[in-house]
Amino acid sequence: MAEGPLKLCVMGGTLVDSTGVRRGDVCITGDVIVEVGADLEPPAGSTVLDASGCLVTPGLVDLHTHLRQPGAEEAETVETGSRAAALGGYTAVVAMPNTDPPVDNGAVVAEVLELSKNALVEVGVAGAITVGRAGERLSLMRELAALGVKLFTDDGNGVQDGGLMRRACEYAAGLGVTLAQHCEDERIAGYGVMNEGVWSSKLGLRGTPAAAEDTMVARDISLARLTGAKVHFMHLSCASSVELVRLAKAEGLSVTAEVTPHHMVLTDDLVRDYDPVFKVNPPLRGVDDVAAIRRGLRDGTIDAIATDHAPHSPESKQLPFDDAPPGMIGLQTALAVSYDTLLSNENHPSFSQLQEFFALFTSRPARIAGLSAQGGPLSKGSIANICVFDPDERWTVESDSQASRSRNTPFAGRSLKGRVRHCILRGEPTVVDAVALR
Ligand SMILES: [Zn+2]
Numbered sequence: 001m002a003e004g005p006l007k008l009c010v011m012g013g014t015l016v017d018s019t020g021v022r023r024g025d026v027c028i029t030g031d032v033i034v035e036v037g038a039d040l041e042p043p044a045g046s047t048v049l050d051a052s053g054c055l056v057t058p059g060l061v062d063l064h065t066h067l068r069q070p071g072a073e074e075a076e077t078v079e080t081g082s083r084a085a086a087l088g089g090y091t092a093v094v095a096m097p098n099t100d101p102p103v104d105n106g107a108v109v110a111e112v113l114e115l116s117k118n119a120l121v122e123v124g125v126a127g128a129i130t131v132g133r134a135g136e137r138l139s140l141m142r143e144l145a146a147l148g149v150k151l152f153t154d155d156g157n158g159v160q161d162g163g164l165m166r167r168a169c170e171y172a173a174g175l176g177v178t179l180a181q182h183c184e185d186e187r188i189a190g191y192g193v194m195n196e197g198v199w200s201s202k203l204g205l206r207g208t209p210a211a212a213e214d215t216m217v218a219r220d221i222s223l224a225r226l227t228g229a230k231v232h233f234m235h236l237s238c239a240s241s242v243e244l245v246r247l248a249k250a251e252g253l254s255v256t257a258e259v260t261p262h263h264m265v266l267t268d269d270l271v272r273d274y275d276p277v278f279k280v281n282p283p284l285r286g287v288d289d290v291a292a293i294r295r296g297l298r299d300g301t302i303d304a305i306a307t308d309h310a311p312h313s314p315e316s317k318q319l320p321f322d323d324a325p326p327g328m329i330g331l332q333t334a335l336a337v338s339y340d341t342l343l344s345n346e347n348h349p350s351f352s353q354l355q356e357f358f359a360l361f362t363s364r365p366a367r368i369a370g371l372s373a374q375g376g377p378l379s380k381g382s383i384a385n386i387c388v389f390d391p392d393e394r395w396t397v398e399s400d401s402q403a404s405r406s407r408n409t410p411f412a413g414r415s416l417k418g419r420v421r422h423c424i425l426r427g428e429p430t431v432v433d434a435v436a437l438r
Pocket of ligand 1: 155
């Protein structure tokens with residue numbers, strides 16, 4: 001008794017993708033979108049998901065997720081991280097390679113892919129640029145690229161040695177892969193634990209200046225110019241970095257950049273109570289930096305919003321501020337925090353505002369990550385990776401009700417407008433009515 005492929009229809013929503021904004025229904029058979037249009041009649045035997053009042057978009061793509069597996073399963077696993085991602089509207093994440101062991105050889109790539117087989121999102125595996133992320137010699141980039149790795153990064157650390165970074169750029173250009181940089185000159189950063197400024201002086205905490213970030217951005221722009229390599233700048237936090245990327249793009253260099261929701265919303269004064277939940281790397285900066293990040297998002301300098309979802313066990317985040325590890329979780333809150341920040345002041349965001357906003361979460365990161373089945377558009381023949389987002393639902397973030405194994409959200413207690421209602425991965429619902437199905 002063979003059953004036919006699953007039939008699913010998403011009815012009554014407003015579709016937002018790279019082709020435009022319009023009212024419409026989406027019908028799916030198996031893992032493929034088979035029909036898109038207004039007032040469709042769901043075929044017999046279809047499961048119907050209600051999208052009335054909602055925006056229906058391609059599934060979100062996160063360029064920057066720490067799934068922590070292998071090696072730090074007390075903080076997160078592929079299973080729990082991917083569930084948090086699905087609840088946040090994601091159908092794909094790029095897993096960072098700073099695991100234990102790190103992803104610097106084919107065996108670890110294979111292990112993460114195996115762990116991800118039943119995940120609630122597609123997992124793209126990023127590889128390390130250097131062996132052990134130690135910054136001394138290049139990883140087996142060719143072997144990793146042959147296994148499908150498209151993005152290389154030593155995230156957690158920047159590549160300090162400019163000569164080594166130049167060679168990585170030359171290799172990457174030859175292999176057609178992208179280098180993603182955590183921009184931090186460690187000598188300039190010193191042992192800073194927060195932004196260097198008025199607040200670090202007041203609080204007596206060591207600061208990291210913006211110069212620790214922008215000097216590496218400037219160096220890597222020069223290396224992109226020299227080698228033709230594609231360089232992606234991760235989690236930019238300061239005005240000067242955004243301006244450098246703006247100039248590099250005007251010059252036509254193949255550079256891209258991401259920012260996190262926390263850097264577009266939170267500022268360094270939040271550290272005043274020494275609560276380690278506000279410790280993150282790069283650190284929360286000042287109001288001028290937040291304004292510059294928002295300007296960069298509006299004018300296209302910034303290509304993507306990425307979470308830098310960085311789970312840490314409650315035990316480690318309860319250490320004193322100086323000793324606690326940097327990082328915040330963000331998969332379940334990224335879309336709502338960003339929507340609330342960038343669009344909810346607009347009573348009725350225009351079609352072009354909606355399109356630009358969702359491109360930051362869908363088509364642009366999918367292109368940077370090289371994930372061809374992701375990012376849309378919502379058209380006949382596309383793989384059915386879909387997010388259904390209710391822009392009017394209000395909810396309060398509770399750190400205890402996160403799907404992540406960790407609790408380190410800086411948005412606990414915040415009331416947000418906009419919530420993911422459903423999520424569909426390759427034609428299968430992963431989240432229905434804001435509840436994960438597995
Ligand atoms: Zn980083």
